[in-house]
Amino acid sequence: MAAGVLISVANASMAAIVLPDIQAEFGVTDDVLSWFVAAYLIPFATGTLVYGRLADMRGTKPLLIFGIIVFGIGSLLVAASPTYETSIAARVLQGAGGTAIPALSMATIVHTTSEAGRARAIAFIIVAVGVGFGIGPLLGGTLAEWIGWQGPFLVTGAAVAVLVPVLVYALPAVHGTPGQRFDYVGAILLAGAVTGGVIAVNRLPNDIVDAYGVAGAAAFAPLMGLFALRTRQATEPFIDPVLFRNFRFLTLCVVGLCIQGAHFGVVVMLPLLLERYHDMRIIDIGFHLLPGALVLAATGVAAAWLAPKLGPRPILVIGSWLFFNAAVVYVFAGAGWSPVSIAILYALVAGGYAMVNSVVITAATGQLPQERTGVGVGVFNIAFFMGGALAVAMIGAILRMREDAFEPWVQVFQGAPVEFSDAGIVVLVLATLAFLLTVALGPEQAHQRSPVRPEAAREMQALLGRQKPNKGGPA
Numbered sequence: 001m002a003a004g005v006l007i008s009v010a011n012a013s014m015a016a017i018v019l020p021d022i023q024a025e026f027g028v029t030d031d032v033l034s035w036f037v038a039a040y041l042i043p044f045a046t047g048t049l050v051y052g053r054l055a056d057m058r059g060t061k062p063l064l065i066f067g068i069i070v071f072g073i074g075s076l077l078v079a080a081s082p083t084y085e086t087s088i089a090a091r092v093l094q095g096a097g098g099t100a101i102p103a104l105s106m107a108t109i110v111h112t113t114s115e116a117g118r119a120r121a122i123a124f125i126i127v128a129v130g131v132g133f134g135i136g137p138l139l140g141g142t143l144a145e146w147i148g149w150q151g152p153f154l155v156t157g158a159a160v161a162v163l164v165p166v167l168v169y170a171l172p173a174v175h176g177t178p179g180q181r182f183d184y185v186g187a188i189l190l191a192g193a194v195t196g197g198v199i200a201v202n203r204l205p206n207d208i209v210d211a212y213g214v215a216g217a218a219a220f221a222p223l224m225g226l227f228a229l230r231t232r233q234a235t236e237p238f239i240d241p242v243l244f245r246n247f248r249f250l251t252l253c254v255v256g257l258c259i260q261g262a263h264f265g266v267v268v269m270l271p272l273l274l275e276r277y278h279d280m281r282i283i284d285i286g287f288h289l290l291p292g293a294l295v296l297a298a299t300g301v302a303a304a305w306l307a308p309k310l311g312p313r314p315i316l317v318i319g320s321w322l323f324f325n326a327a328v329v330y331v332f333a334g335a336g337w338s339p340v341s342i343a344i345l346y347a348l349v350a351g352g353y354a355m356v357n358s359v360v361i362t363a364a365t366g367q368l369p370q371e372r373t374g375v376g377v378g379v380f381n382i383a384f385f386m387g388g389a390l391a392v393a394m395i396g397a398i399l400r401m402r403e404d405a406f407e408p409w410v411q412v413f414q415g416a417p418v419e420f421s422d423a424g425i426v427v428l429v430l431a432t433l434a435f436l437l438t439v440a441l442g443p444e445q446a447h448q449r450s451p452v453r454p455e456a457a458r459e460m461q462a463l464l465g466r467q468k469p470n471k472g473g474p475a
Helices: 004-019 019-026 030-056 061-079 084-100 101-111 116-146 151-170 182-201 211-233 241-245 247-277 282-310 312-332 339-365 370-401 418-441 454-466
Strands: none
Touching: 004 019, 004 030, 004 061, 004 101, 004 116, 004 151, 004 247, 004 282, 019 030, 019 370, 030 061, 030 084, 030 116, 030 182, 030 247, 030 370, 061 151, 084 101, 084 151, 101 116, 101 182, 101 370, 116 151, 116 282, 116 339, 182 211, 182 370, 211 241, 211 247, 241 247, 241 312, 241 370, 247 282, 247 312, 247 339, 247 370, 247 418, 282 312, 282 339, 312 339, 312 418, 339 370
């Protein structure tokens, strides 16, 4: 499972590092280029909940193997795409398969480990995330130099082909609960609402009357309303409404959304900034982002090991505080710094992100009873990756809108890349919100599983009441 996570994370960071080459290859603008990232993240965000719900019904192993095969096929199709439009379609397929890897890996860990062993297993996954981010920029830059921008996607497809037989042999089977129903109507409504929202955010900042943007905005509210109505009325809704009444769980989901959006925004901006204003080759960009990726790996592992001892809240507060400070520096000055200084600043960003990322999902799912963990992981992941999709869409729109600007929105900033300082405001807003929420969350029960629901307790009492006593002693 760690190998699958490593491949998917490395692919994401390699895809970010070759964005300048993809832009040059197809001749697209910054706002259109953002769709190369958003096309992956939208199905990734919505698909993680679909896989989580199906895993509760049918088990994790076949779905994980299916997902990683689709991910590999999508990677190869991206590399073979003759036009930008076909590459976007292939990225959608890639995201639809790739979403199974983290979602079902986490679900498998939750169901096959003890409370103590879970922290060690998650730390092992965090190592894979860190290594993926660490080797991604350098490997992506090297492959782009040798093969072209298609190289990272070809290597990803080959790695998946090697991994699939190993998964078939070694992956533990987690059986689902038969008899459950899948709410197809709820899933379609939620996916439509999410897609409409992202399209609106991506298109409207550049043109308030853009037809696609207006259609997306017009579809978002009605579809979300219908989804809420469906959730209240369906016997087995797509998302259990119990989750929406758990304030601490929802707050931690928003923290995940903010921190992922802020980090993904930085990862997308920096390669474009270094290529455009410092005339750097892709492989050189990879070298400059490598220190931050190594910090991400080391900090994430350390935070995952410390979480059982300290609880997640101190780590969440410190990590989000570091990220907030780095975002402030970037917006007010860092966008105009030298490449070495930008690399150091990204290391601070990566450290803060790793601390939050390593514990926030376990803190969130720890607020739920065991029977809600699978769908809880799905809800968290949909928020987590929607943060990335929305941030990238807004940053792409701002870069496009402000590319010829001379005066930055933040008048304190002094430097040439005005549009990158302005786009960094998106990162700053998200980092600020993440920090404030972690501070406001409070320490009580931040790392404990919520008690069993009253209705579950009554069901258990009824079940015990129907059992006959054992001979020779009480039941």
